[in-house]
Amino acid sequence: METNRLSSKIEKILNQQITKEADAAQIYLSYGAWADDQGFAGVANFLFRHSQEERDHMNKVMSYIMERGGRVKISAIEAPSSDPKNLQDCFERIFQHEVDNTNAIYEIVSLAQEEKDWATWNFGQWFVKEQIEEETLVLDLIDKLKIAGGPKATSESLYFFDSQLAQKEDEADLARDASAERP
Template sequence: MYLSYAAWASNKGYGGIANFLFRHSNGERIHMMNILEYILERGAKVKVEVIPSPPEDPISIQNCFEKIFEHEVDNTKGIYKLVKMSFVEEDWATWHFMKWFVKEQTEEETLALNLLDKIKIAGGTNAGAEAIYVLDRDLQTKSDDAVLAEDKTAANP
């Protein structure tokens, strides 16, 4: 999805948004490789299957990030399913391994929600060219990580 939407954004002239989404696409591949390597290291067989095609192109920047948020929520549900399964089966190594992905999904959802908030402040689907330009420029170099509530302190809110 990130790769497809990055290509869409690039085609529309949103180089910063495309860069942000291309970086996230690469991050998703790294996550997949982490899981694949974990399975191999545990002595299990990896079965690579076809993944569904990405959804249709978004109709706006807001719609793009709404769909990304929905996608991340679906990913979170899948992660939670694996965590629960590892707990029930008392596979503590996998349960421990999956804890990182739980936090990662919290970051991914937070990041998508923060971007949606910015888009809505800029006017949502009615955002003007100047607001979209600023967002596009900002996403060119925006950190790929979100600051979570659990990581904040009184000195660094």
């Protein structure tokens, strides 16, 4: 008896999204390591937490595919691009990546609507809302960096920006608080 409730097109596009989420996690992880190397511990932990959030999104898509009787296919991801030139460049790259991810989510929702797969359409709405929040968050940070002076920001303004991000609450654990033994 066939138990897969996903069309081959929907299953394929959802598996592509798993790869996109894994790629996003690697980008955040890479930029977090870069920020730490530059002395921005607050930015680094913010990016490390977002890396974990992207992995959580990946797992959410995987779980959905399995719940609908589909087959999850894990694909390789490419290494992140070169390191950012500065914090402004870092967050502008992140914003562009979030916009690309938003467009991928829109493709899933559009295909689900076209196929009248209302379960997948409904599932996709969570990601639509999440992407609005992600884009808004990054745009807010870019605005703050511009106010601080953008690529020519002073050490004092970058220190303040970094310390503000260190205090920002998030759903994911701080990198320094995470351990191999999760409760």
